[in-house]
Amino acid sequence: MTRRHLLLAASALAFAGSLPTYAQGAQRRIRGTIDGVSGRDMVVTTREGQKVTVRLAENVGVSGMRKLALADIAPGSFIGTAAEPGPDGVWRALEVLVFPEAMRGTGEGHFAWDLTPTSSMTNATVDSAVQANDGRSLTLTARGQQVRVMVPPDVPVVTLIPGTMDDLKPGAQVFLSATPATDGTFTAARVTVAKDGVVPPM
Known part of the structure; x- marks a missing residue:
């Protein structure tokens, strides 16, 4: 296995393990901006304005994001999309x-999501992708359930890339799932962080 494949596998594991947990609601999803990192402790100001301390696992997985084009959502792709009902x-x-x-099948399904109050998340295979005047029309299949999604032209389309602890800098935006502790802090085994200007949109 090449170094690139090892990095991609690590990135996959960093993100993959979180999605089924999100669906079950056992952990808290945190979206926010890093205030600082001291040792294994990362202080984040959440999008709701709270300051929380997240204790990073010793072998924490870090992933970044890379932009893709709308046309990169092709039949046969396995995608995750947060969406609102139209x-x-x-x-x-x-x-x-x-x-x-390497992450095909991750968290497959259609379930509630908290990006907005009415949003869902669908992790599924693209059966068809048709370019339309108002975006890209997708038909998805997840666990036998068919879901139709319209992707407007201005919606962010991304893929995962490997990251490192050095990417966890003050001012960087992050997305993570964390387990609450009795002392009010959180623990996390993986973090998705803004890299090269690409912010985690989920």
Whole structure:
């Protein structure tokens, strides 16, 4: 296995283990900006304005993001998309993550998500992708359930890339799932961080 494949596998593991847990609601999703990192403790100001301390696991996995084009959402791709219900019964995407092939099947399903109060998350295979005037129309299949999603042209489309602890800098935006501790802190085994200007959109 090449170094690139090892890094991609590490990135996959860093992100993959979190999605089924999110669906079950056992942990708290934290979206926010890093205030500082001291040792294994990372202080984050959440999007709700709270300051929380996240204790990073010794072998914490760090992933970044790379932008893709709308056309990169192709039939056969395995994607994750947060979306809101549209008036026509078609979900409207808020973001799309095209999973690396090594992560195919990660967290497969359609379930509630907390990016917005009415959002869902669908991790599924793209059956069809048709370019339309108002974006890219997708038909997805997840565990036998078919979901239709419209992806507007301005919606972020990204994929995962490997990151390091050096990417966890003050001012960087992060997305993570963390386990609350009795002392009010949190612990996390993986972090997705903004890299080269690409912010985690999920």
